[in-house]
Each structure stands twice: as structure tokens, then as C-alpha cells.
Amino acid sequence: MGDKNINITLPDGSVRSYEAGVTGLEVADSIAKSLAKAAVGVKINGVLSDLSLPIQADAKVEIVRRQDDAALEMIRHDAAHVMAEAVQKLYPGTQVTIGPSIENGFYYDFARNEPFSTEDFPAIEKEMRKIIERGAPFTREVWDRDEAIKYFKNKGENYKAELIQDLPETEEIKIYKQGEWTDLCRGPHMPTTKHVGNAFKLLKVAGAYWRGDSNKAMLTRIYATAWRDEKEMNDYLHMLEEAEKRDHRKLGKEMDLFHLQEEAQGSVFWHPKGYVIYNQMENYIRRRLNDSGYQEVKTPQLIDNKLWIASGHWGKFRENMFVVPDEIPSTDDEKNIFGGKFEKLMALKPMNCPAHVQIFKQGLKSYRDLPLRLAEFGCCHRNEAHGALHGLMRVRQMTQDDAHIFCREDQITQEAQAFCKLLYAVYRDLGFSDVKIRLALRPENKAGDDATWDRAEAGLEDALKAQGLAYELAPGEGAFYGPKLEFHLKDAIGRGWQCGTLQLDFVLPERLDATYIGEDGGRHRPVMLHRAILGTLERFIGIMIENYAGKLPLWLAPVQCVVATITSEADGYADEVAGKLKALGLRVETDKRNEKINYKVREHSLAKVPVMFVVGAREAAEQTVAIRRLGSQDQSVQPLPSAAESLAGEAKPPY
Numbered sequence: 001m002g003d004k005n006i007n008i009t010l011p012d013g014s015v016r017s018y019e020a021g022v023t024g025l026e027v028a029d030s031i032a033k034s035l036a037k038a039a040v041g042v043k044i045n046g047v048l049s050d051l052s053l054p055i056q057a058d059a060k061v062e063i064v065r066r067q068d069d070a071a072l073e074m075i076r077h078d079a080a081h082v083m084a085e086a087v088q089k090l091y092p093g094t095q096v097t098i099g100p101s102i103e104n105g106f107y108y109d110f111a112r113n114e115p116f117s118t119e120d121f122p123a124i125e126k127e128m129r130k131i132i133e134r135g136a137p138f139t140r141e142v143w144d145r146d147e148a149i150k151y152f153k154n155k156g157e158n159y160k161a162e163l164i165q166d167l168p169e170t171e172e173i174k175i176y177k178q179g180e181w182t183d184l185c186r187g188p189h190m191p192t193t194k195h196v197g198n199a200f201k202l203l204k205v206a207g208a209y210w211r212g213d214s215n216k217a218m219l220t221r222i223y224a225t226a227w228r229d230e231k232e233m234n235d236y237l238h239m240l241e242e243a244e245k246r247d248h249r250k251l252g253k254e255m256d257l258f259h260l261q262e263e264a265q266g267s268v269f270w271h272p273k274g275y276v277i278y279n280q281m282e283n284y285i286r287r288r289l290n291d292s293g294y295q296e297v298k299t300p301q302l303i304d305n306k307l308w309i310a311s312g313h314w315g316k317f318r319e320n321m322f323v324v325p326d327e328i329p330s331t332d333d334e335k336n337i338f339g340g341k342f343e344k345l346m347a348l349k350p351m352n353c354p355a356h357v358q359i360f361k362q363g364l365k366s367y368r369d370l371p372l373r374l375a376e377f378g379c380c381h382r383n384e385a386h387g388a389l390h391g392l393m394r395v396r397q398m399t400q401d402d403a404h405i406f407c408r409e410d411q412i413t414q415e416a417q418a419f420c421k422l423l424y425a426v427y428r429d430l431g432f433s434d435v436k437i438r439l440a441l442r443p444e445n446k447a448g449d450d451a452t453w454d455r456a457e458a459g460l461e462d463a464l465k466a467q468g469l470a471y472e473l474a475p476g477e478g479a480f481y482g483p484k485l486e487f488h489l490k491d492a493i494g495r496g497w498q499c500g501t502l503q504l505d506f507v508l509p510e511r512l513d514a515t516y517i518g519e520d521g522g523r524h525r526p527v528m529l530h531r532a533i534l535g536t537l538e539r540f541i542g543i544m545i546e547n548y549a550g551k552l553p554l555w556l557a558p559v560q561c562v563v564a565t566i567t568s569e570a571d572g573y574a575d576e577v578a579g580k581l582k583a584l585g586l587r588v589e590t591d592k593r594n595e596k597i598n599y600k601v602r603e604h605s606l607a608k609v610p611v612m613f614v615v616g617a618r619e620a621a622e623q624t625v626a627i628r629r630l631g632s633q634d635q636s637v638q639p640l641p642s643a644a645e646s647l648a649g650e651a652k653p654p655y
Helices: 024-031 032-036 073-091 118-134 145-154 160-166 232-245 248-256 272-291 305-311 311-319 352-360 408-430 450-467 508-512 535-548 567-584 597-606 615-622 639-651
Strands: 004-010 015-019 039-043 047-049 059-063 105-111 138-143 171-177 181-184 201-209 219-227 301-304 324-327 347-348 372-381 396-408 435-440 473-475 485-492 496-505 527-536 561-565 586-591 611-615 623-631 635-639
Touching: 015 352, 024 032, 024 059, 032 039, 032 059, 039 073, 047 508, 059 073, 073 105, 073 118, 073 171, 073 181, 073 219, 118 201, 138 145, 138 586, 145 160, 145 171, 145 181, 160 181, 201 232, 219 232, 219 508, 219 611, 232 248, 232 535, 248 535, 272 396, 272 408, 272 527, 301 305, 301 473, 305 311, 305 347, 305 352, 305 508, 352 372, 352 396, 352 508, 352 527, 396 408, 396 535, 408 450, 408 485, 408 496, 408 527, 435 450, 450 485, 450 496, 496 508, 496 535, 527 535, 535 567, 561 567, 561 597, 567 586, 567 611, 567 615, 567 639, 597 611, 611 615, 615 623, 623 639
Parallel strands: 004 059, 435 473, 561 586, 561 611
Antiparallel strands: 004 015, 039 047, 039 059, 105 219, 138 171, 171 181, 201 219, 301 347, 324 347, 372 396, 396 527, 435 485, 485 496, 496 527, 611 623, 623 635
């Protein structure tokens, strides 16, 4: 303890005085013995810390119990250390490298001559349980840099020694021990290994380059999950099972929607049925935008790099852009386009915003012309790493439901409110009702001054408050040109997806010299709102496929109805039924193959066809159809006219 007193502010707002150097555990004990017993960590001014860390100055303090959400990060971090100890106990000579907690779990990268496999998991998990049961305390020490490097080198832990060597000279070298086992770590940790509990499971192995560098050693990464209790873990594992069943890549193949191949990494080959979904989604959003006062535009794919330099994207986003010369190289010396041989370079656009500013700048704009809402289903290209590509979810060629609103500063709140209303209406139509909002604030590499950012952040926050929308702050996560609202929707199995965005930008109109004539006759800068609802059509279609497990709403289904025959005697009637449905605007196929009806039903169920009209000689004679719905064993017989009209009404898009 120190000689001076400090003030500790607790979550309920009460303030208590303690001697400087008091620990989180001592604060908890002074509040209640039961709290001290339940405590696993402490937040000091919002930063998660060890319970044993001395508090030397006035601070806001929150005791973290194992049942609190904040404890999950500690449980997973500690579990990573336990796994590393278990691995080294079972497989001597294995080097541990880096093992962080991640969303829903943790991983650790190991250097070993023979890579691990899932067959090793039972033995590792068994050893982990022994370590947890032993309940060794986590103790924190600060070591001399040179002594730490020497210690790990002597143990044969060259990767750890390298990490220490590369740490800034000003950074403390923190070492954590759990019994006899020692690791380099920033912390924090819970009091003992026993606090990890047994709600953990090793999931998979993968290769990972040391420090993400393909020129360095390949390590084995073991991924795992850890939770506060068995129920949480089982719920998560069930979600993983569901996610695997719903994988859009698997369903896309079964439903014959799209494919990807090496010759076009990250670009989608849409098959006829998949492109029906694509067009239905685009047309739905287009109708929504038209009725909300947007004007659709189309801008070039290939643009001179001088525009990207002026906009600031060349400096911030250059490594993610596909760059080409404006002429074909004529000699070997000219073929290295990145060596300065070409004075003029072009780039495939990674976003649409600078091009939309060019449209805004054509002709004088008055304050009466604002807001001007320009929308584009803009095809963009981004040079994503091959390893990051993932089906429709992460692509290199994408189409954004992009729009930019040019408005006066006094119109920000009303435009942001109108956008939020539109976004929520679209999500409801598409089957998503659980939406969370994050307000991402200025990053370190921001463009523009703090006063501009103050106005931009306040503008978005005022719009949220005006609508009574709940949100959380995300400091440092805004775009370089302005703050943004991120809209995270939750799907049918509880996963979150960040899709919609609204970004407020004072910077780009300044950089690209966009102006309008104000009421005072002078030139003024418009405010630019960058916004998207789906984000990209490709990714959102992938989300829709997984959310509905392929059983898309009737209006969106590629084939809305299959007319299947029981006998060849009904072939002519099947064509008549299909013709009636097509005349009503439905997407219909016939199945007149010489196969049993149960076989046809199974096949079309796998293809996720929502409705089947089954017809035989009896239906043909009575002008009826037997209706079967996807996922149901029931069948109803209805007259053809009423069945067709009913299905056509049901298949209308939501807007």
C-alpha cells in the first residue's frame, strides 16, 4: 500500500477512498466477501486487468465475475495457456508461439516437426482437464529484457525470444506462470487455472505462417472454443453444426446457383438460377430506392489514378486496388508497371464515391437542389488476399447497393433518419428483425481536422438520438474520411453480420472540390453521406441462403413451382398448368420424366423448390392440382384456377 489515498468510483456511481496500491481483489473484498470469492478480474478505467494489479491513482473500477460477459475473454485467454502447457507436456520439443483469444474461442500456433491432427485432440483435452483441476495460480512477473531472451533461448523457445527482441524498448516484459509452466504474455489472467472450467473443446487444425509471412516457417494452429458453462458451449457447437448444414457454398452447389474457380479467384460465376436471385434482389432494392428519391447512375470501371490520388484512396487503399497501365507495354523494360515506366496508371474502382462526386460537379448546383441522392449498383474490385476469400462472403469482384447523398449540413439529421427508416424496412422485408447499431469514431489515420470530425460525429449521433435508436460506440473504427454507422443484423441461428453502413464525410467534397451555391450566393461544400443497405449483393445473397437454409421466400426462389407428373398420361395437362402459372408471372418448370413421384419430390426438395403441383390422370380429368410444400408431408388438392391465383399472389415481392 502507498501513503496517499485514491478515489475509486464503482459502477453504481459511488466513490470509495483507498490507499494507493490497492488491488482489485482488495476492493472486491471491501465490498463483500462473496464478491471477492466470485471475482476473476477487474476493469480499471475500462481496461480489463489482473485482480492483483495495484491501482495507484483515482480510477473507475468494475469487478468482473466469472458469469459476466467480460470474463469470456479471460476464460479463453487462460484456456489458450492451458492448451499450450498440455501440448508441451505431451509432445516435448514443441515450441509455443502466439495464442490469443478470438471471437467465440482461442487458438495457439505451435512449431513442431510433425504437424498436429484432430486425432491428437482427445489426449490434449484430457491433459488440459488435469491442468485445470490442479488449479495452479496465474502469477505475473516483470523480467529484464535480456534475461527473458536468454531464458527462452535456453529452453529452445526461439519464437518467444524473437517476440521479446522485437518489443519496443519501453515495453515491460511480462511473464505469467501457472505452476511450473511459464509464458510471455501481456495478460490479464484469472486467479487460477481452475477458473477456466471444463466448457471447452478443440475444433480444428490449420496451417499458419509465423507472423503471417509466407516467407517464414509454417506452424500448426489449433483452434478451440471455450465458454462459461456447458450450456453455452453446447449452444455454440449446435450453431456450428447448423452453420455447416447452411453453408451457402454447399447449398449453392445443390441448388445449382453459382460456382467459383481458380481462373477467376474471388469472382462469381452466376448460373441461371442464381442470377434470378441476384436480379430479384437488385430489382427489389431499385424499387425501394426509386420511391425514396434516389436517382440511379452508372460510372466507369477503369479510372485514371490521378482521381484516386486526389480523393486520398491511392495513399490509403492502394494495396487493395487492381492497377493497370493505360497502354500495352511494348518492350521488356516497360513490362514492370510498378517500376515507374508508365507515367499514367489506371485502376479498377474499389468503390464508387469519387466517381459520384464527378457527376455532382457537372453543372452548378444550388442549395435548392439538395439533397441529391445518387445510387449505383456499382461493380467494384478489391485485391483481397487469396486466403481471405470465402465463397460469396468475401470476393474480389462485388456489386454494391451503393448510394451517396449530397446535402447541406442542416439536412444531415433528416437524411440520416430517412436512411435508417429505409434500412429497417428493407431488413424487415428480407426477414431480419434483430439489428444492432455501432457508431464508429475517428481512426488514428484520419483525414481532416478534429473540428470537422467533431461535427461529423455529432451529426450521426444526433440522428440516432432523434429516432430513439440504441447504439454503442466503437472508438477508432471509423473510415479515414469520416465516422460511420454500422448496422449488424442477426440471422436465424444467432450469427451477426455487418451489412448496412452510413458514413458521414466532410473530407471528400473538400479534396475533390465539390461545391454548391448557397442561399447567400456564395460557394459552399456539400456534406456527403456514403450509404449501403445490403453492402454487396454477393455477400447478402450468401447471408440470405444461409439464413433460410436455402428455403428462400417464394418471391426470391429461382424456381417457384415445379409441375410434376405421376404418369405420362398427364404430360399435356402439366404443360397446361405450367402455361397458366407462367402467364401469371411465376417461375415454373415441368418434370415429366419417367420416374416415381417420390423420387421427383426428393430431388426437388434437395433443390429447395418451395412448391410442387403434382398432377396425374385424375387431376387432368378434374382440372385440379395436388399441392406439396417444401418441408411438409401434407398435400392438398385444389382447383387449378384458384391454386394458380393464390400462388401468384403469394409470390409477389414484398415491395
